[in-house]
Amino acid sequence: MSSTRSKNAGRATCRIGLLDRHFQETFIWEIASHPTILGYIESLIGEDILLLATHFFCKYRDETKFVAWHQDVTYWGLEPPEATTVWFAVDDSDVENGCMRGIPSSHRNGVMQHGKSNAAGNLLSINQEVGISADEERTAVDLELKSGQASIHHGQLVHGSLPNRTDRRRCGLTIRYVAPNVRQADGNSLGKRWSPVLVRGEDPYGNFELEPRPFS
Ligand SMILES: O=C(O)CCC(=O)C(=O)O
DSSP states (O other): OHHHHHHHHHHHHHHHBBBSGTTOOOOHHHHHHHHHHHHHHHHHEEEEEEEEEEEEEEEOOOOTOBBBEEOGGSSSOOEEEOOOOEESSSSBOOTTTTTTETTTTGGGGGGGGOOSSSSBBBOTTOOOOOOOOOHHHHHHEEEEBBBBBBEEEEEEEEEEOOOBBBOEEEEEEEEEEEEETTTOOOOOTOOOOOEEEEEEEOOOOEOOOOOOOOOO
């Protein structure tokens, strides 16, 4: 394979293809189970915490690649549809390179009906998109972060991101958490079951087949 072709193949994988690598890579597990991050999650969902998944969203310069407005939980098959995401900035993430954006308070409207995006280049797994008005879009907040900082969003927050128009990579690690009362009522958007790990507290419900902690 030529170096350009292998670079492109590598980028295609990194864009949205790196799922649940905390089972293989210590540094991802260390971030996802970091006590400081878990402390924030505990203050939001309680002392029993399951790590549901990790997923990189990595955007290189490309006018066409974006993340359409969506809520995380709509196609995750969770009941109740409750999850919390930490978006950990691997790179500096700003307006120019397509940082994540969110519509304030949109998580208070419950799970919304999603359709398909009409624009090519949506990085989401099944091209999902939720329609929002121009007025709502004007309220969007850009979640600019320096490398090593993180934002936290509710699974029903409407969020997305615009293309990366710079030569600076914009890579974020999304880390998804749920409380153990949540169960999998349906397959997720990839038709798969989740593989959660108990990262803090206990699991008094036993709703999931838990995976062992991958590293001590
Ligand atoms: O990284 C992005 O631009 C979008 C991330 C996202 O959609 C998510 O955390 O669910």
